[in-house]
Every structure is written in structure tokens, then in C-alpha cells.
Amino acid sequence: MVQVIQIDDPADERLADFRDLSTADRRPDRPGGRGLVLAEGVVVVERLLASPYPVRALLGVQRRIEALADQLESVDVPAYVTSAEIMAEVVGFHLNRGVLASADRAPMPAPADLAARSRCLAVLEGVGDHENLGSIFRNAAALGVDGVLLGPGCSDPLYRRSVRVSMGHVLRVPFSTVEPWPDGLKTLRDNGFRIAALTPRADSRSLRTAVAGVGKVALLLGSEGPGLTEEAITAADLPVRIPMAPGVDSLNVATAAAVAFYEVTQALDPDH
Amino acid sequence: MVQVIQIDDPADERLADFRDLSTADRRPDRPGGRGLVLAEGVVVVERLLASPYPVRALLGVQRRIEALADQLESVDVPAYVTSAEIMAEVVGFHLNRGVLASADRAPMPAPADLAARSRCLAVLEGVGDHENLGSIFRNAAALGVDGVLLGPGCSDPLYRRSVRVSMGHVLRVPFSTVEPWPDGLKTLRDNGFRIAALTPRADSRSLRTAVAGVGKVALLLGSEGPGLTEEAITAADLPVRIPMAPGVDSLNVATAAAVAFYEVTQALDPDH
Missing domain, CATH: 3.30.1330.30 (Ribosomal protein L30/S12)
Incomplete structure (x- = not known):
């Protein structure tokens, strides 16, 4: 006591x-x-x-x-x-x-273990803003994403401001790091994941069409300004985009993440 | 010049x-x-x-x-x-x-005119936070929402901080006020809109099922803490919810708005 x-x-x-x-x-x-x-x-x-x-x-x-x-x-x-x-x-x-x-901190799960027990994962590259990172964890928790994998350039999810903005969900949603980058993504593929890279690139497919019926999905998200590196997009299985009105800047990364999490978890559980 | x-x-x-x-x-x-x-x-x-x-x-x-x-x-x-x-x-x-x-300010469009030329509208009640309001306009612009209607308790979209957080999209997305509240919502129904109230209430239907094939949709959104008033939910045509993981607080109102905007605009234009 x-x-x-x-x-x-x-x-x-x-x-x-x-x-x-x-x-x-x-x-x-x-x-x-x-x-x-x-x-x-x-x-x-x-x-x-x-x-x-x-x-x-x-x-x-x-x-x-x-x-x-x-x-x-x-x-x-x-x-x-x-x-x-x-x-x-x-x-x-x-x-x-x-x-x-x-x-105190606790050991992170091994990416392979996290992948083995998950159906939807977020993979982040270059999300250095503590508030965006916290919001992504909050959105992941709310929308039923099973875990988060951190690539290079991400800030520490356990930093106080991220913990607060996430409303404590960084303490509930398991996370780990992907190393080396991006080759470590292979672990996901070995566990039956399709890796969808969120990018406005011309050859990207509409998110809904792309993830329908796909099964286990890892969503690769980059930071708001520069977006994902070419290297990361190439390492993914398919480029996908959230259809956007012409002439509008991209959504905030945590907001884009929420939309993508929603779409993927709806595809996995259409009736929930 | x-x-x-x-x-x-x-x-x-x-x-x-x-x-x-x-x-x-x-x-x-x-x-x-x-x-x-x-x-x-x-x-x-x-x-x-x-x-x-x-x-x-x-x-x-x-x-x-x-x-x-x-x-x-x-x-x-x-x-x-x-x-x-x-x-x-x-x-x-x-x-x-x-x-x-x-x-200088400019006259707001009449709600009936805005409704007549729109397919998807956001209707806000009690969104008093300037940053959330700005983010909602940014998300509306990005996801193809045609306009925003403001009920009671909303702050001024043209306040400097809202303008900035919206990245200027409050200057592009038309908005007006609904008066009296909530009876003024009738204008939307007269223009062929179905009014969907976003609420975690037990009798709410999953957003995706609810808006599929519905046509013109007005999304009624309340503030993050208290949510929509009973009066507003009753005045809507149907209560809808974003399916959420158990034990998680609701999403931030601007994030919930983005998910709902995405779902409705996808229902209107499945191929875009």
C-alpha cells in the first residue's frame, strides 16, 4: 500500500x-x-x-x-x-x-513480438515534434491501433509533453524502434504485414481502395513538412494517399494518422 | 497596384x-x-x-x-x-x-444559399476553443467539406489565432451561423441534407454504415468535453459515432471532425 x-x-x-x-x-x-x-x-x-x-x-x-x-x-x-x-x-x-x-522505463518489446501479436501498426519516420507524437499515440489508442514503431528522427514518446498530449496513451500503446532503417521493416513483412506508405506522390493509391481486404497493415507516416524519405517509401509495399482537395496543404501528421488508422481498423473490423 | x-x-x-x-x-x-x-x-x-x-x-x-x-x-x-x-x-x-x-469583414452567406450549393457541411455547437476551430477549418478545406455552420457557443473563426491555426483556410471555407438554434437546422433539411450528430451515445450508428449512400450530409459536432447537447442530437436526423477502442477518451474534436469529413466525402466521391 x-x-x-x-x-x-x-x-x-x-x-x-x-x-x-x-x-x-x-x-x-x-x-x-x-x-x-x-x-x-x-x-x-x-x-x-x-x-x-x-x-x-x-x-x-x-x-x-x-x-x-x-x-x-x-x-x-x-x-x-x-x-x-x-x-x-x-x-x-x-x-x-x-x-x-x-x-522507471521498461524494456521495449522486440519488434518481431509486437508484429506477431498485432494486426495494425503505425510506423513513424522523422516525427520529432513531441505534441504530434503524443497526439498520434492518443489517436492510435482511440482507433484501435495495436502498436507504434519508431524509425529515425522521432522524438521520445516518454518525454513529459508527449505523455501529457497523448493523455497517457503512450503508457498503454506498446512501441519499439525499427533498426536498421528501413531494412528492419522486413520483420513486419515476415509477420504477414503489408506496409502502406502515406504520401501525396502521384503514383499513390487512394487509402480506402489500397487497404480494402489487405489484412494486417503497417502504416508508414512521415513528418508534416518533408514527409517520408524516398528510401522509406521504396521500402514499403505500396504508396497510399488520403484524397485531398486541390490547393490545400497536407493535413497535420497526427490528423492524417487518425484518418488512416480509422480506415485501416474499419477495413479489419467492418462491423465494430 | x-x-x-x-x-x-x-x-x-x-x-x-x-x-x-x-x-x-x-x-x-x-x-x-x-x-x-x-x-x-x-x-x-x-x-x-x-x-x-x-x-x-x-x-x-x-x-x-x-x-x-x-x-x-x-x-x-x-x-x-x-x-x-x-x-x-x-x-x-x-x-x-x-x-x-x-x-475588413465581409457579409456571411445566408445558410440557405450555402446549403443550396453544398453537399457536405460541418455544423458546430459549443466549439469555443480557437485552435480547435481553426483546425476544423483546415481539415474541412483539406477533405473537401463545402462549408461550416456555427451554432451557439462557438468562437469567432476570424479571430487571429483561428486564422493562423487554420493556415488561412477560414478565409476560404465559407461559414455562417444557424439561428435560432437548433430549429434553424430545418434549412438544411429543406435543402436535402441528412443531419448526422456525432455522439458516443449508445443508440448511435457506426459512421460508415450511417452515411453510406445517404447523399448530402451535414455533420453536427460538439465540443470535446461535454459534446453535443441533447437538444442538438434530438434536432438531428441520426446519431452516429466513430467506432472507438474501449476505455479510451474521445478524440480531439478537430481530429474526430477530420475522420468524419473523410468518411462523408468518401461516401460522396468514392473514386476521388
Whole structure:
């Protein structure tokens, strides 16, 4: 069971996991970052508690820790309770969600294992924006995508901002990395996947026609500006596009991902 | 042809349209706001120049005004050229897009006229967030939605932040208001529309099944948290849902809109 510990001193050394979160060198994805997983707010902390990541500690105001009482019954970690003012002093900014939890990272699944148990996967190349990455995980969770594979140029899904924007779904949707790139995509093909590369290229086929009746699909998505590299498109089985009105910029990458996830999961489960 | 005018004094009265843009009472959607349309950046200014909104003036650094030379040939307004520093002083913050244009508002189309010339419309209730509203317009433009109708609780699509997030597509996608609410929706039905209300309600039908072969569709969308009011759902012809994985919060409203726009425009033009 959780040990509730009252904190009155913002300098208390037991709060090290939560100190100066906005300082760049605390970013887990930067050299020198501690690599901790940090969840903010009741909903996201709940998802962290239900995730495979080993929770280390919580820090929150009384009311928020109480809101988590049921989920904390089976957890043997300290829950530091303090005022909103002391929390702000520790964290380095005012946190209106009122509760934080820290966890260690956990090993990523092997891509082959993830592929073996999945029917629809997203594969990302060059998605360096933490918010877009978080949104992609949120959309993947909502639309029934089984996992995410990260190619080169992607940021860290467990960075605090991605965790928050994903509403904690980066903690639920399994992810791994593809190496070497793009040859590692072979693992998907070996597991019966067709790899569809989302690109506005002239020879791309309409998404709906392309994925109808195909079976297991991996959707290859690039970043919003440059899109996928030629190398990635060539390594895929087929280029597909979301039909777009003439004269319009492409959709935001997370929005395009949502549309593609919807189409593929509808093709897999027409009746759900 | 545009008159290029060099500006050296940040207090120059001719720059009134662009002064202190971040001050709340300059917001067009607030009482006392001047109601001007403001476009930021070359791409959005281009869209403003091609829109029905009567352009009043431009303010930019030399390089950005030059980038717009072709589009400015047929426009008879002043283009004030100055340094990035003076621009920042006038506007009230540093503007890294380097060019602004102001325009007057234009009358909105009558809902009946918009309905008569459209096949797919979005109808929004309670979308008060400027970024979500802007994203919805961007998605509408990209996916071929013909127009947007605003019910109660929506913010102003022409507010600066919505214009920017929409990438200027609020200036291209026609919009109007529905009054009274929700009885004004009758205009859509009179023009052959079926009104589909997006809601996770238990009796809602899967979007794909619901819109297949239906013809003209108006998609009724509510805000992310509370969703549509019962009143709005009742006024629609059918409740529809995007099939969602269990235990996941709903999608962001602009993302849900994109998925729904995609489904409806695919139903209307399966081959595009």
C-alpha cells in the first residue's frame, strides 16, 4: 500500500524525481536527462499506475492523491503530499493538474513480438515534434491501433509533453524502434504485414481502395513538412494517399494518422 | 497596384490596424474589438488576398513583402515596410512570420444559399476553443467539406489565432451561423441534407454504415468535453459515432471532425 508522506520543505531530497522539470537537462530524451517517465494529472497518473512502467513515487496536493486512493491500494511507493505552492517551487512552474508520478522505463518489446501479436501498426519516420507524437499515440489508442514503431528522427514518446498530449496513451500503446532503417521493416513483412506508405506522390493509391481486404497493415507516416524519405517509401509495399482537395496543404501528421488508422481498423473490423 | 511605404517610426498612425495585437480588447470577438481580419505569414496573407475579405493594408519586412509581389500587383492598398524590430514594437510581440495583412469583414452567406450549393457541411455547437476551430477549418478545406455552420457557443473563426491555426483556410471555407438554434437546422433539411450528430451515445450508428449512400450530409459536432447537447442530437436526423477502442477518451474534436469529413466525402466521391 502507498505510504502517504507529508512534505513541508521544498528542498526535501526525497522529491528529486520531480525537481526543476522544465530544465532542459532533465529531459529524458536529452543527454544527461534522467530518463524517468513522468505523468501529470489524475487521468494520466491512473494510466501510469496501470502500465508496465515501475512507479517510483507520487507528488500531489491532498485532494488529488485522495482521488487516486483506489488505484494506490496495491502500490508500494511513497506519495508525497504538499501544498500547490510547494509543488510549484519543486517542479519549477505552477502545475494546475495537482499531481505527478514518476516511473522507471521498461524494456521495449522486440519488434518481431509486437508484429506477431498485432494486426495494425503505425510506423513513424522523422516525427520529432513531441505534441504530434503524443497526439498520434492518443489517436492510435482511440482507433484501435495495436502498436507504434519508431524509425529515425522521432522524438521520445516518454518525454513529459508527449505523455501529457497523448493523455497517457503512450503508457498503454506498446512501441519499439525499427533498426536498421528501413531494412528492419522486413520483420513486419515476415509477420504477414503489408506496409502502406502515406504520401501525396502521384503514383499513390487512394487509402480506402489500397487497404480494402489487405489484412494486417503497417502504416508508414512521415513528418508534416518533408514527409517520408524516398528510401522509406521504396521500402514499403505500396504508396497510399488520403484524397485531398486541390490547393490545400497536407493535413497535420497526427490528423492524417487518425484518418488512416480509422480506415485501416474499419477495413479489419467492418462491423465494430 | 500596392503602394510600398517605408516606415521608420513605430508610432506612425497609419499602422493602427496592427497595433498591440495581443491586447485583449483588440480581439475582434470581444466587446470593443475592432473586428478586423488579420493574416500572419506569407501563405496566410496569400489566402487573404485571394479571399472575399477586402484587404486594408500590409505590414512586413522587405523580404516578405517581396515574396508577395505577384499577388500584390492587382491590389490597391498600402504595404508598410519596416524592420523586424519596429514591427515587434508595433504589434507588441516578436512575429517570426515577418508579414501581416488586415482586412475588413465581409457579409456571411445566408445558410440557405450555402446549403443550396453544398453537399457536405460541418455544423458546430459549443466549439469555443480557437485552435480547435481553426483546425476544423483546415481539415474541412483539406477533405473537401463545402462549408461550416456555427451554432451557439462557438468562437469567432476570424479571430487571429483561428486564422493562423487554420493556415488561412477560414478565409476560404465559407461559414455562417444557424439561428435560432437548433430549429434553424430545418434549412438544411429543406435543402436535402441528412443531419448526422456525432455522439458516443449508445443508440448511435457506426459512421460508415450511417452515411453510406445517404447523399448530402451535414455533420453536427460538439465540443470535446461535454459534446453535443441533447437538444442538438434530438434536432438531428441520426446519431452516429466513430467506432472507438474501449476505455479510451474521445478524440480531439478537430481530429474526430477530420475522420468524419473523410468518411462523408468518401461516401460522396468514392473514386476521388
